[in-house]
Amino acid sequence: MSDENSKAAEAHPVERLVMQGSDRNREVNRLHGIAMDLAEQGYFNAAFTAEKNAAMLLLDDDVQPTRSILFRSAGFLALDAGRTEDARRMAHYGLDKNPPEAIRAELMELLVKCSPA
Numbered sequence: 715m716s717d718e719n720s721k722a723a724e725a726h727p728v729e730r731l732v733m734q735g736s737d738r739n740r741e742v743n744r745l746h747g748i749a750m751d752l753a754e755q756g757y758f759n760a761a762f763t764a765e766k767n768a769a770m771l772l773l774d775d776d777v778q779p780t781r782s783i784l785f786r787s788a789g790f791l792a793l794d795a796g797r798t799e800d801a802r803r804m805a806h807y808g809l810d811k812n813p814p815e816a817i818r819a820e821l822m823e824l825l826v827k828c829s830p831a
Contacts, residue, residue, distance in 0.1 A: 742768045746784065749791065758795035765791050766804065773807065782813030782821065789824045802828040 745768035752761035769784035785808030792801035805824040813821065 738771055742771050742780075742784070745771075746787075749787070753791060753794075758791055759797070762788060762791035762795050762797060762800065766800070769804065769807065776811045778811065779814045779817055781811060782808045782817045784808075786817055786820050786824065789821070793824065793827060798828050 745764045749761045749765035749768065752758075752764060765784060765788040769781070769788045772781040772784060775781060785804045789801045789804035789808065792798075792804055801824060805821045805828065808821045809818065
């Protein structure tokens, strides 16, 4: 295994996607980075928008677990921003395309948190 392949295998799924090299993948990584920076600063609405935009670039793809991770992240950021309907929508997108079981469970948890009390 080459050094580049071993680094990709060890990387976070979003970072692994960027190592594949396409312009779209670089844009996903750029938007995800912006979202995480904004979330750290407490700007959840803006962070949600950036993460949603990253996730939507993968809407029609089956790049797992990256796709479902981004939708999960966007959903929880939407919830943090008080955008329950957007959070619910992100969870449903994330559940599409057969996500890994652990992420599926977290997306289901997000849906429960979006339900009225």
